[in-house]
Amino acid sequence: MRPRSGAGPGHQNACATLYGAFRLYSGKIDQRRNAPMRKPADLAYGLDDRPPLRVLLTAALQQTAIIVVFIYPAILIGRAVDAPPREAAAILSLTFLTCGLSTLLQAFGRGGFGSGFLAPGSAAGGFLAPSLLAAQNGGLPMVAGMTMAAGAATLVFARMLRRLRAVLPPEIAGTVALIIALVIALTGVRLLMHGPEGEPPTARGLFVAAVTLAVAGGLSVWGKGMLRWTCVLVALAVGSLVALALGETDSRASVDLATIPLVGLPQLGHIGYDFDIALLPAFLVTALAAAVRSVGLLTTLQKINDADWVRPDQRSIAGGVSGDGVTILIAGLLAAPAANMSTTNITVQGATGITSRIIALGTAGACFLLACFPRAAALLAQVPAPVIAAILLQAGAQMMVNGMQLATSRMLDARKTLAIGLAFITALGVAILPEMRDLVAPSWRPLVSEIALGTIVAIGLNALLRIGIRRRVSLTVPGDAIDEKAVADFATRAGASWGARPDVVARTTELVSWCLDAIIDARLARGDITVTLAFDEFRLDVLVAYHGAPIELAAAPPSPEELLQDDGAGARLAGHMIRRRASRATVRHRDGLTELRLVVDH
Structure with a gap:
């Protein structure tokens, strides 16, 4: 109702109240527009917090332990090229060196390289299939050359993300995160239910996995202080000790420790480069899938660290994907397996409540130290399969919830519902029917994976269904x-x-x-x-x-x-x-x- 001239005292009071309410409301608008990232209540130490030294060291040790657990692509590629002991040790050491550099770059990078988050790097399992194919065709030099090509492609994709954001909205990034969670969880199930030779699980192995999962999950839910902040590290230690006591110590990627040097700087004599145009499509699509995966992970990190999150920060995402591109390029230059930001390292931040980027310094330092002690690194990598399976199950569960939240952060119409649903069904179909890979040529089989094919379907359908949007x-x-x-x-x-x-x-x-x-x-x-x-x-x-x-x-x-x-x-x-x-x-x-x-x- 319009104010009238000559109004009485009651109307004057109403106008004064209206004006005061306006000033208060406009002040709140200004606060929201100018407010920095607000730390969620469930985080003990947020992105810009400086935790005490003991918390920093234990959190860095936990992040490093996860990197060590998932170093197996370096071991498997060394085996694929029949590398001698010193060369195998060099591959392992250079992978740790690359992971440390990646961790620093993501947390503290400048000039458009790096996300600004605690996003430790680890050996990229997604690149394992095309890398093994390259190793069969041309040995380690072929792996190095094709990895460099994938790194260069990732840098190009990062520069295109702003233009491609229409086909990579939060719900598609959430779908990719959901597919990643599915793959992580199913990997844990397969590792638990199938032995190295395909034998059925043992009661001891199931018991070790149950203990590990109970410790990790229980401490993340009910743990206080240091116990919660180190829930994954404690679970790894407890599970490994229980497995050792029960004699359940077989690993999926065991190595002969006697053949690996005890200490020494990484050797570079094995470095060489080769290239095969026939392998390029497999590496390019894998790089694209990895870039979209990183978009989902970085969006998850933004949501974890900001209580007021509403939309992805495209600058941080582009910087994070560029950081991955540089990391993959460095890995290729060092003739090491591709590395990029680690899903499990990111996922455990939500469980522990610690996301401070300062922890990247301790994590990178530990990786550099491990690069100089290859035998110790290889020994730490011999975590029993049931223990790894339990950690993967916890990480998959955590990531699945984050992915669902991202995928449903908007009102979903028929277009988005179709794209999200079919992408997830495609990934699930590949997981259930792995023989689908036999339908394509060997050079294209790396594309018929849960993450790669699910990502392609999600992006392709979303782009197609944007017609007339x-x-x-x-x-x-x-x-x-x-x-x-x-x-x-x-x-x-x-x-x-x-x-x-x-x-x-x-x-x-x-x-x-x-x-x-x-x-x-x-x-x-x-x-x-x-x-x-x-x-x-x-x-x-x-x-x-x-x-x-x-x-x-x-x-x-x-x-x-x-x-x-x-x-x-x-x-x-x-x-x-x-x-x-x-x-x-x-x-x-x-x-x-x-x-x-x-x-x-x-």
Whole structure:
């Protein structure tokens, strides 16, 4: 209702209350716009916190232990090329060196390289299949050359992410994270249920896995202080001790420790490079799948570290994928297996509540130290299979929840539902029917994996189904009345059909109501008012058109005195709130037609 001149004391109090509420509300808007990343309550030490030295050391040891556990691609590639002991030790040492460099680059990189998060690197299991294929065709030099090509491709993909963000929205990144979680969990199940020679699981192995999972999960849920912060490390130690006591010590990638030097700097005599164009498609698609995987992991990291997270930070994601590209390139130059940010290392941060990037210093230092003690590193890598399986099951469960939250962070329409559902079913189908790989040529089989094929389907379907995604809907309301419910229903139906975020739809509904209230209250319109909404994935456009005088988007709010004395002050207050609340707001008046255009960033 418009304020009237000559109003009584009751109306003056109402105006004063309205003005005070406006000042408080606008102050909250400014706080939200200018607020830094807010640490969630369940994090003990957030991204910029500096934990005590004992916490830093134990957390770094835990992160390093996970890197050690998943160093097996380096061992397997050394076996595939029939490397002599010193060369096998060099491959192992250089992989640890690469992981340490990756950890530092992701946490503290500059110039567009590095995500700014604690994202330790580990040997990339996703590159194992094409790397083994390259090893069969040309030995270690072929692995090195093709890995370098994959690193260069990853750098190109990182530079294209901003342009490709339309086909990589949060729900697709969440789907990829969900597929990764599925692969991690199924890997744990296979490792637990099938021995090295395909034999069935033993009661001792199942018991070791159950103890490990109980310790890791129990400490992450009920543990306090140091016990929670080191839940994975404690579980690895307890599980390994139980396995040792029961004689369940077989590993999936055992090595003869006597053939590995005790101490020494990494040897570089084995380094050489080769290239085969026939293998390039497999490495390129694997690099693309790894880049999309990193997008999902980095989005998860952003969500873990920011209580007010609403959308991915594209700059951090591009920097993180670029950091992975540099890491893979360095691995190729050193003739070591490809490495990139580790899913398990990222996942345990949510369980432990420690995400401080300072821990990257201790983790990288431990990796550099292990690079100089190859026998100790190889010994630590002999973690029993049931223990690894339990850790994978916990990491898969944690990642699956994060992936589901990301995939459903928006209102899903038929397009997104189809893309997400079919991508997940494709990944599950490959996991259930691995013989599907036999349907393609050997050089293409690395592409028929859960993550690679599921990612391709998710991205491809999302891109295809974007055809016609920019749509417009209109609503006409009388210029002398407004039906609040009709406006709310109109915006809600449109937002649901587009798959927009619920909070953006609510904000748009609020803005449209303010606009109509101000126009009708000030009697600006002559005839009907038309409201048009348009959506293109990244923003929601609002066009309010009517014949009549333009609404004023005041730069400053009216004073309490103006609200009491000026009949148009109420409309100016509404116009000022519209200007502040919208991401962008403009008014155009020509030939008697007024067009108010608002943009709400999505």
